[in-house]
Amino acid sequence: MLYYEDELLVAIDVPYISTTFAIEKPTWIKCNVKLTKEGLQIKFVDEVFTIPFTTIEYSNRILSHSVINSIQFTSKYSFFIVIDHRKNATIGYENILFSTLLAGNKTEIYKLRYFLTAILGLQVDPLLKNLTVEEVRLLSLIDDNVRNVEQLTAIFDENKDLLYRTFYALVSKSLVDDRATLTSTGLLIIRKVKGIDDAKKSNETELKDKIDEVVKLWDDSEKSIIKDNKNKVYLKYGESSLSGSVLTEDIWRFLPLKEIKETKIEDLKESGLGLVMSTTYDSSIFLRAYDDSVIFTLKGLLDKKDDIQIRILYCLYLGIVEETSILSILDIKAHTFLEQHQQMEKMGILDNRIISNRGLDLIHKMIKGYCTVLLIYRDVSTRRLEHMRMDNSKKVVIDKLKQKHDKFRNNISSTIY
Known part of the structure; x- marks a missing residue:
């Protein structure tokens, strides 16, 4: 497989270049360079x-200014790469x-x-x-x-143990101290990671490109960590029955929500809480959710006496985000929804149809409150709610990082133009 091919200036088998001392004038030869599955x-x-991948120790190592100046002066190029590789000695073993x-x-x-880097990974970089x-x-x-534990845990996909292990590993490697302050090595x-050293050797346009690359690194981290598991649903009418599994965000697509006239939460000791619903055509539905918060919010959503803003909040919590669907389920007009939505945003409960932490609180x-009324004194599960809270914290971190880099990028742009 051919990964790369081009004409480059090459200086082969230069005695290992020290990071602190100058080098003799290298002999440059224009060569065809290929990167294949065997090596360079x-x-x-x-x-x-050929330099086999197995013999490469380091790549793109940081060099002293005197060495960099020598390479750039003799090659007439500002950009270069140094590859350190093992080779059999002429004398000895x-x-x-x-x-x-x-x-x-x-x-x-x-x-x-x-x-x-893609082929060899981080191990080729000495740092x-x-x-x-x-x-x-x-x-x-x-x-x-970013030092807030809750926000950091969100970035680490809610794995607090991994976060702490990673932090103490950085401390043991003397990259940060106990107060999470970076050392000189850190x-x-x-x-190195952000390419600042390379950017110094380039012009402002190249620096802007570098910053754009850094921002793109966070794209994968923006994925939601909400885990939508399936809920058990049983439908019964007379001697007929039907059962199946439904994702939380699809419940409203399967159940006849507008036809449900009564709801009741039952505490089943063997399997936990369940929601029993009866319809206008005398059938009954039983929902056993993977998370108790789904039971309570669905019951509140179906309670026409409840506050309309709370019911809108429950719709969004259960994954009903399309305006037409919300209007139909709650049986309200578009202008009513718009007014309530604007009020909820002003109160800080919603942010562009995303429930804020205040809304989740x-x-x-x-x-x-439901638990108190129903005399349920044990802990109920709210995993979906906590995942949403972690998603919000994660979004805050990502937004801050992007704003910081956007500001830096804009400053660079203003100096260019």
Whole structure:
């Protein structure tokens, strides 16, 4: 498989380049460079030189300014990559390190760097070699001043144990201290991850591109962590019965909500809480939800005597977000919904049809009220509510990070134009 191919300037088998000392003038040769499944293949006029992936120790290592200046001056290129690889020694049995330099235009060098990192992973970078993806992520968050445990837990998909293990791993590696302050080594890694060192060697336009790349890294983190499990539903009329499993956000599509005339919550000791519903055509429906909060909010949604704003809140909580569906289920006019929705946004209960933490607190309070009235004194499950709360915290973190990078990007744009 061919991952990459281009014409680059190459200096082969340079004795291992120190990070602190200068180097002798390297001999540059224009070669055809290929990246295949076997390794990095460099083709001269009548010779092919291959660096197997298994022999590569480091890639894109940070060098001293004197070395960088020497490489850029002799190659006439600002962009380059250094690859440190093992090779059999002429004398003795030990393998020794050599450095191979490749220089070219920005696009090709960045492309080569990308494929090398994708194939070899973090281990080829001397700074990132011993770091996990989670450790790099947490280090970046701390650098962006995100230290709230609830928000960090949301980013780590609600796995608090993983968050704490990752933090103590960073402390043990002397990348942060006990107060979550980055050490000099931690700062160096952050500069590496965000490409700040490369950006300094480029112009402002290249720096803007770099920042855009950083923002894109958070796209996968924006995915919702709400786990919508299936609920058991039983329908019965006379001797006929029907049973099945329905996702919470599909309940309204399967049950005749407008035809339900009575509801009752039953506490079944073997299987927990259940909602019994009777319809206008004398059939009965039993719902056993994976989460008790679904039982309480569905009952409140069906209670026509309840406050209309609370019922709208319950609709959104159960995944009913289309305006036409809400209007039909609640039997209200569009202008009524618009007025109530605007009031709820002003109160901070909703944010563009997403329930805010204040709205979730209100739902939690209503559930506790139901428990008091029904004399239910044991803990009821509110997993869906907690997942929504974590989603909100996660969104706050992502928005802050993007705003910070957007502001930085805009500042760079203003200096360019």
